[in-house]
Every structure is written in structure tokens, then in C-alpha cells.
Amino acid sequence: MIYRFVRAIWRAALFGFFRRIDVQGRANVPAVGPTLIVSNHANAFIDGLLFVTELERPVTLTAKSTLRKNPLLRPVMRALGVIELQRVQDAGVGGARVQNTDALAACRDVLSAGGTLVIFPEGVSHSEPSIRPFRTGAARIALDYDDERDGGEPLRVVPAGLHFEAKERFRSQAGIVFGAPLDLTAWRAEHPAAGARELTAEMEARIRAVTANYATxxxxxxxxxxxxxxxxxxxxxxxxxxxxxxxxxxxxxxxxxxxxxxxxxxxxxxxxxxxxxxxxxxxxxxxxxxxxxxxxxxMRLDRPSAAFFLFRELELLVVGSTVAAWGTINHIFPYSLVRILVRNVSTDRDHFASNAVFMGTPVFLLFYLLQTAAVAWLASPWWAALYAVSLPYSGAVAVLYQDRAGGARRRARTFLLFRRDPxxxxxxxxxxxxxxxxxxxxxxxxxxxxx
Amino acid sequence: MAPEEATRRLHPADSASLAILAVVTVTLAISTSRGADLGNALALHAALLASYAVISVALRRRPATLLRGILVVAVMFTLYTTLGHVAFAAMPWIADPWLEAADRALFLGPSPSLILAPLGATRWAEILSIFYAAFIPYLYLSIFLGLIGRPEGERSEFVTGFAVLYALSFLGYLFLPARGPIVELADQFPTPVQGGYFHALVLRSVEAAGGPHGAFPSLHVGASFYAALFDLRQGNTLRALIYAPLLVLIVLATLVLRYHYVVDLIAGVALALLASRITGRRAPSPLAAEVAS
Structure with a gap:
């Protein structure tokens, strides 16, 4: 219940940040049974949230233990049941490395219960042109489960590739590609001498197959x-x-x-x-x-196509203008505040979206509360209820409207440019x-x- | 539909249109044979059935032609104007008392039409009349955008859903003929609906179509929801969202202006969902197709 509620909030937040999120190969994620999703790591905590919001089955995230120091992330991690992993480079900073024994046991418990675990084998979010060398933690978790499952269901390892059009840009596109699942038991039967290192190499090869990687x-x-x-x-x-x-x-x-x-x-x-x-x-x-x-x-430059384009876009832009204007006016203060905060706080590309989503969500909720209270005080509780409903609705219309108006403006400009300069x-x-x-x-x- | 399959099979929109025309024609034939004065209506619907059968066979090789869309819309709008009246003559019953009873059962006793009656005497009647009337431009615009400037698959999907929705709704018009609370409960409303210019416009339009009829299910609601669901399925979330308040206000308007029972609205939404689901299954989106593979 709490998971679903939190997921709904994050879905709304990601809907606000990204123009579109495309998921490919969703059918490669088994509907039931122990599943380990291994993915590249390019956009900090957004990466985990994408799996939480885009998969119907609940997922358990893993994250570096130092994240709990962040006061904004701590309650989110608790609500989502995130398993904290202690990395080698963090030893002595966030606690003794021995804590991974507990983390390993927690991972095993999730998989034994037929759950889905998400892990980023690179160990750190980054903005490098290619995926980083993998750590063996994910493979060790998989092998540990397989060794201990004692007749339990075999583990499926699903490689996933996260794609971002421009991760530091508001209203950009994101996507996930799920690759073919690997049946760990069958794989080990084919590779009897393989250990964590070999399985890690297999995972890396499969993630490379669903991601675009560059030398520089x-x-x-x-x-x-x-x-x-x-x-x-x-x-x-x-x-x-x-x-x-x-x-x-x-x-x-x-x-x-x-x-x-x-x-x-x-x-x-x-x-x-x-x-x-x-x-x-x-x-x-x-x-x-x-x-x-x-x-x-x-693009087609004939007059009938242009006339139809104009008709179709004007219908939306005219009819939607009132709601979009209402949404813009009512979100201008929280939006501006979040923009200032994020610009001041974000020091690198791969934390911009995370900061926007994690700061934006409480800020918008707080403003919704304050604005609704003001309407209740000035008008009546009924008007306040109606106003409260109008806020997320008109906010969604406002962002979609601005995307659409931007697209229409761009197409119209290109059309005129080509007509003027054939x-x-x-x-x-x-x-x-x-x-x-x-x-x-x-x-x-x-x-x-x-x- | 694969090309070779298309040459053998009728398009589902044609099948739905032919099916409802056949049902209407057979029903009218039976009623006429039992003494109802429906000879002209029978001839009209039989002629429509025969003409459409010929055209649909001719169109088998063209699964996504624009012509089919225009024909389906024309046939359904023709049936909309004819069915409401002939159903009262063809059926030995009127469904208003049953629909009213269903409404009371839904609300555990009181009639929702009577609960909302006081709103009909306020300025809400005029405001809601505007939105009730706005259904017509919204529907025509949605049909236009559903048929024109689309990839063939999307157009075919739109036409199929539209045909399925209207065909299923006409089964209700035919077998459960009802005029709505405005007639059934006329003597129980404390005052008539008191609107202004737009309400008068609505009244004139309804009278021009022969007075209130075809209450079950509500096609005002069914067609509006279908248009919104189609936009949503095609990824045009903005259009669906922009018109969402209009849908809510149309629902409210049909009740406050006393043209529909609550069960009519529920049936309209259910049929829109069904039509959308059927066509969604027939023509999966590219992403859905990819996922399925």
C-alpha cells in the first residue's frame, strides 16, 4: 500500500520532469519469480525510480549506504525498502564494511520471496561516455541466491539499458530497454567453472548490448x-x-x-x-x-498539409489555452523556487534530474497545501476541494501544452523557412x-x- | 489485417454496421408482421442494409479507406435519428420505468434525477446547456481528426471502435426504448428546467430530432468517452486531458437537463471502454506490439 502510494507520487514527479519515458522489452521482465535486474547507472537516483515507476511488479532497489546521509533521500529509501550496500571506497565513511553481510542476506530474502531486485553493477552514477568497469557485487548476490535456494525457483537476471536524451534538461526524454533474461541455473550448467568474475562479464556484455557506448x-x-x-x-x-x-x-x-x-x-x-x-x-x-x-x-510543404497542421494544432492550442494558463499561473512560484534551488545545488550533470525531482516533489506538495488552504480561507471548502483537484490536472496540461506549443512553433518556423528559401x-x-x-x-x- | 485476409473478410467496422442494420431490419419485419405500422421504416432500413452490404463487400480490399469511415458515420447518424422513434412502435414496452427503478436501486431509494432537480431551476441549467450543446462540435471534431491525417491503421481502429460503440448502443435504443426522466418524471419535477438562450437552443435541437428518445445508453457520454480514450491510446494525452472537464460537464448536463438516468451514463462509459478495448486488442500500438514480441 505504502509502496503503491509512493510509486504514484514518483510517477507524477517523473511525468513532470520527463517529456516521455519509453520502455522497450517489458515482456523480458518475468511477471513472477525471483528476478535480478542489472542496469547501467547514468542518472543517480532517477535510475532506480524509473524501475519503480515503469514496472508493475514491485521492485527492491539497492543503493550505496552513504545516500542515507541525505535528509531528502532517507525517508524515500525507507519508504521504498531500499537495501543499502557498503562499497569498498566508502569503508570508514558510512560504517564498517561488514554490513554487507546483512545486505546480502536482505537481497537473498527478497529473491527467496520471489521478488525483484535492482542493482547497478557499476557502483556509481556517472556521465562518462561508456559504462564503467563492473563490480562483482551483483554477480555475487545472484550466485549466493542460486547456491542457497535449496529447490527454490531459479533466478532470472534481466539486463537493462537506461537511455537519456539530455539528462540535465527539463522535459527531455528517457527510456529503458530490457534485454533477454538469463536463466542463471541454465547458465551455470553451461559454465560449470564460472564464478562471480565470469558472471559479471556476462552481465556487462548483456548491458552493453542494450546501451549505446562511446570511446570519448x-x-x-x-x-x-x-x-x-x-x-x-x-x-x-x-x-x-x-x-x-x-x-x-x-x-x-x-x-x-x-x-x-x-x-x-x-x-x-x-x-x-x-x-x-x-x-x-x-x-x-x-x-x-x-x-x-x-x-x-x-516535412511536407504543400498547402493542404500545412492547412491541416494549422487546424489540428490550433484546435488544441486554443481550446487548451485556458487550462494551460491556469496551470502555469498556479505553478509559477513552486516551479521558479525549484529551478533556483536545483541550479544552486546541482554540481554535475548526473544529479540535476534527481535534485529536481527530490526537491520538486515536497516543494510542489507544500505549495499545493498552502494554496488550497488559502482558497478554503477566502472562499469555501467546496471551492478549495475543486481547486485542489485542479492543481495537478492543470499542471499536467500546462507542461504538455508547453511541449506541444514548442513543437508546433518549431514546425511552423521550419515550414516558413523552407517556403521562403526553397x-x-x-x-x-x-x-x-x-x-x-x-x-x-x-x-x-x-x-x-x-x- | 493482412492483405490476403482483407480480401476474404469484412472489415470489423462493416461487420458491426451490418449486424446492427440486420438486427434492426429483422426486428422491424417481425413487428410489421405483428401489425405495427412500420412498413416505411422497414423499407428504409432494408434498403440501407442491402446498400451497405454491397458497399462493404466492394471495400474488402481497402481496409483503411477514408470512404468507409464516412459511410460508417453516415449510417450510424442515420440510425440515430430513425431508431429512437421506430423503437417505440416496434417494442411492446417502454423501458423508462425499469431504468428509473435501476437508478433508485443504485441510490438506495431516492431518484438521482429528482435529487438534482433543484439545479435545473438555477443558472447551472444555462451553463450546463452550453456544455451539453458543446458535445456536437466536440464529436464532429473528434470524428474529423479520427479520420483525416492519420496513418491507415489508426483510422481503421477509430472507425472500428466508433462502429462498435454505436452498434452496441443502438441495441439499447431498440430493445429498451426510453425517453428519459424529462418525460417519465415530468409530473414529479417541482419546476421545469429554467435556462436561457443556450437551453432554448438545446430544446429546439432535441425537438427537431423528434423529441427526447434513445435514453439508454447515453451516447453523449459514450461517444465523448470513446473519443477521449482513443486520444489517450494514440498518445495524444494533451487532447484527452484538455477535454476531460468537458466530459465531466456533459455527464452532469445530461442529468441536470433531465435527458438521462444515471444507468444510461454508466452504460455509455462501459460501452466506450468496451469499444476501446476491442479495437485496442485488434490494433496494438507499436510499443505494445514490440512488448508482445
Whole structure:
């Protein structure tokens, strides 16, 4: 009951922070039975919350024991039943390392009861371009359960990849990809000599398969630009509000293919690679300067399509304007306060979202309480009740409305830009198609060379 | 629907439309044979059935054509205007007393229509009349946006749900003919509904359609909820949320203006959920399809 209540609150908080959260491969998480979810760790406490809010079955999180020092996190950790793990580097800071015996027993209890445990084998949240070396804790927990289960149900280990569009940005996108589960008993039968180290390597390989990893930050820009062009070219953008969920697993696979191709070209035809990278960088730089996404380059520019777009967007923006304005007015103070707090407190990229969600939730709840009390005092309890209901509702409309209005404004601006400068539009499209043709030619040559 | 399957099978929206037309035609034929004066209505509905059967066979190869959507809407709106009246002549009973009894059972004795009666004599009657009337532009807008500018699969899904909702609702219109509390409880209301311009507009519209009829289930509520559920399923959360207050006010308006019993509203919501669920199963979203795989 408490878990469900807390989950509902966090769902609302994450709905407010992220523009969309996409989940792929949810069916890979068994509906029942002991399950260990292992994941990359890129966005501090948000990562755990994503599993809590996006999975129907309750999950038990694990976290470094030092987190309980945070007064905002302590009650959340207690409410969610988080198991605290003592890390090697924290020994002497938060307590003696011997506490992991209890943590291990607690993990075993969760799994023995058929529960789901979430663990981040990297041991720390980070903003590095690739996943960090794994610690063996997750594997040891899995093996410990398997050794002790005594006829109990076999453990399924589910790899998960967390994806963030821009984790330090409000109203950005997030996603989870669940990979195929690993039946630990079957895996151990196939690898009788394997221990924690081998299982950790297996987990890491499976998490790499559902995440995009890069050598350097510069590599992110290069490879992501290529991936964006390949994924978005030659198809007009979907209607606003009806975007299909991004295929995160396919994106991760595309990134890996591009990296393989990049490495091959670097060894075989370095000059050609450099030339292609420069063209791509120049092209994407121009697109970014104009504020255009790749699919928008291929948007329909005929008048009937534009008229229908205008009709569809105006219907929403006109009808929704009153509620959105009500929502904006009633949330302007808590929103501004949280923004100031988060900007002052956040020292790195991977704590921005956590700070926003953990500070925002109590601040918004407090303001709701105060504002409702004020209405009850000024009007009547009935009006106060109606007002209280209107707050979360109008707040949700306000954020969705602003997303939609932003999207409509951007599409309209792009449309007008291309209508005014058809030659510039044509040049951009020709360059996009030319770069794509080079990609496809090189892919074919790579296939032929490595066959 | 796979292409080869599409050539063999009728589209589910066509099946639903043909089924309700067949039920209506057979019912009218039986009633006519028993002496009811429904010859013209029988001829009209039989002609509709035959025409639609021919068209639906011709459209088997085009599962997502816009034409089907227009035809389904036209047939359902035609039935909406005809069924309310012929049902009273075709059925040997009137369902108003049963629906009123069901309402009283729901509220453990008192009639909710009578409980809300005093609101009909306040300015709420006029305010709610505006929202009752706003159902029409909302419905037409939702149909327009459900049919135009959509991928074929979504349009097909919208049309199927719309056909299923209306077909099931018309079973209620036909077999449980009712005029609503405004007629059934007319002598028990302390005062008539006292509105202004918009209430007069609503009254004129209802009279133009032949007076109150087709109380069970409420299509005002059913169609509004279906449109909102369709938006939600297609990821257009903003549109569903923006119109949510209108849905609540339409529900309240149907009661305060005395056109529906509470059970009509419950049935309308239930049918909207059912239609949405049926079409949702038929055409899973890309994400749902991915999850299922």
C-alpha cells in the first residue's frame, strides 16, 4: 500500500520532469519469480525510480549506504525498502564494511520471496561516455541466491539499458530497454567453472548490448550525428503528439555498427573517414544552427498539409489555452523556487534530474497545501476541494501544452523557412542524401571487404 | 489485417454496421408482421442494409479507406435519428420505468434525477446547456481528426471502435426504448428546467430530432468517452486531458437537463471502454506490439 502510494507520487514527479519515458522489452521482465535486474547507472537516483515507476511488479532497489546521509533521500529509501550496500571506497565513511553481510542476506530474502531486485553493477552514477568497469557485487548476490535456494525457483537476471536524451534538461526524454533474461541455473550448467568474475562479464556484455557506448565525448557527437541522419532521413516527421516510441535497442545496435565501420575506415581509409566526418559535422552544425531536426528536413510543404497542421494544432492550442494558463499561473512560484534551488545545488550533470525531482516533489506538495488552504480561507471548502483537484490536472496540461506549443512553433518556423528559401532547403536535402549515399556505399564496401 | 485476409473478410467496422442494420431490419419485419405500422421504416432500413452490404463487400480490399469511415458515420447518424422513434412502435414496452427503478436501486431509494432537480431551476441549467450543446462540435471534431491525417491503421481502429460503440448502443435504443426522466418524471419535477438562450437552443435541437428518445445508453457520454480514450491510446494525452472537464460537464448536463438516468451514463462509459478495448486488442500500438514480441 505504502509502496503503491509512493510509486504514484514518483510517477507524477517523473511525468513532470520527463517529456516521455519509453520502455522497450517489458515482456523480458518475468511477471513472477525471483528476478535480478542489472542496469547501467547514468542518472543517480532517477535510475532506480524509473524501475519503480515503469514496472508493475514491485521492485527492491539497492543503493550505496552513504545516500542515507541525505535528509531528502532517507525517508524515500525507507519508504521504498531500499537495501543499502557498503562499497569498498566508502569503508570508514558510512560504517564498517561488514554490513554487507546483512545486505546480502536482505537481497537473498527478497529473491527467496520471489521478488525483484535492482542493482547497478557499476557502483556509481556517472556521465562518462561508456559504462564503467563492473563490480562483482551483483554477480555475487545472484550466485549466493542460486547456491542457497535449496529447490527454490531459479533466478532470472534481466539486463537493462537506461537511455537519456539530455539528462540535465527539463522535459527531455528517457527510456529503458530490457534485454533477454538469463536463466542463471541454465547458465551455470553451461559454465560449470564460472564464478562471480565470469558472471559479471556476462552481465556487462548483456548491458552493453542494450546501451549505446562511446570511446570519448567527441565520439558521441560524431556517431550520434550519423545515427540521427540514418534514422531520420527520407521520412517526414510524425504528427505532433503522435510520435511513435523510439526504438532504443535498434539505436544502440546502429551505434555499434557505426563504430565498427568507423574503426574499419580509420584503419583502411583514414582520409575518407576524415572527409566524411567533416561533411557530417558541417551539415549537422548547420541543422542545429537553424534549429531543424533531420525528419523536419523532409516535412511536407504543400498547402493542404500545412492547412491541416494549422487546424489540428490550433484546435488544441486554443481550446487548451485556458487550462494551460491556469496551470502555469498556479505553478509559477513552486516551479521558479525549484529551478533556483536545483541550479544552486546541482554540481554535475548526473544529479540535476534527481535534485529536481527530490526537491520538486515536497516543494510542489507544500505549495499545493498552502494554496488550497488559502482558497478554503477566502472562499469555501467546496471551492478549495475543486481547486485542489485542479492543481495537478492543470499542471499536467500546462507542461504538455508547453511541449506541444514548442513543437508546433518549431514546425511552423521550419515550414516558413523552407517556403521562403526553397533553394537552401534543396541544398540541405541534397547534402543529407549525398552523405547517406556515402554511408550506404561504405557499408556495402565494408561488407564486401570483411566477408 | 493482412492483405490476403482483407480480401476474404469484412472489415470489423462493416461487420458491426451490418449486424446492427440486420438486427434492426429483422426486428422491424417481425413487428410489421405483428401489425405495427412500420412498413416505411422497414423499407428504409432494408434498403440501407442491402446498400451497405454491397458497399462493404466492394471495400474488402481497402481496409483503411477514408470512404468507409464516412459511410460508417453516415449510417450510424442515420440510425440515430430513425431508431429512437421506430423503437417505440416496434417494442411492446417502454423501458423508462425499469431504468428509473435501476437508478433508485443504485441510490438506495431516492431518484438521482429528482435529487438534482433543484439545479435545473438555477443558472447551472444555462451553463450546463452550453456544455451539453458543446458535445456536437466536440464529436464532429473528434470524428474529423479520427479520420483525416492519420496513418491507415489508426483510422481503421477509430472507425472500428466508433462502429462498435454505436452498434452496441443502438441495441439499447431498440430493445429498451426510453425517453428519459424529462418525460417519465415530468409530473414529479417541482419546476421545469429554467435556462436561457443556450437551453432554448438545446430544446429546439432535441425537438427537431423528434423529441427526447434513445435514453439508454447515453451516447453523449459514450461517444465523448470513446473519443477521449482513443486520444489517450494514440498518445495524444494533451487532447484527452484538455477535454476531460468537458466530459465531466456533459455527464452532469445530461442529468441536470433531465435527458438521462444515471444507468444510461454508466452504460455509455462501459460501452466506450468496451469499444476501446476491442479495437485496442485488434490494433496494438507499436510499443505494445514490440512488448508482445
Amino acid at each position: 565525448d567527441r565520439d558521441i557527437r560524431k556517431v550520434e550525428s550519423a545515427a540521427r541522419l540514418l534514422e531520420g532521413a527520407n521520412a517526414p516527421p510524425p504528427a505532433l503528439g503522435r510520435e511513435t516510441p523510439p526504438d532504443l535497442a535498434a539505436h544502440a545496435a546502429l551505434v555499434r555498427r557505426l563504430q565498427v565501420g568507423q574503426a574499419w575506415l580509420a584503419g583502411e581509409r583514414a582520409a575518407e573517414l576524415q572527409s566524411l566526418e567533416m561533411r557530417l559535422e558541417k551539415f549537422m552544425g548547420e541543422m542545429d544552427r537553424l534549429g531543424i531536426t533531420v525528419p523536419e528536413l523532409f 533553394e537552401g532547403h534543396q541544398i540541405l536535402m541534397t547534402e543529407a542524401r549525398s552523405i547517406l549515399a556515402d554511408f550506404h556505399r561504405l557499408a556495402a564496401e565494408y561488407e564486401a571487404a570483411t566477408r
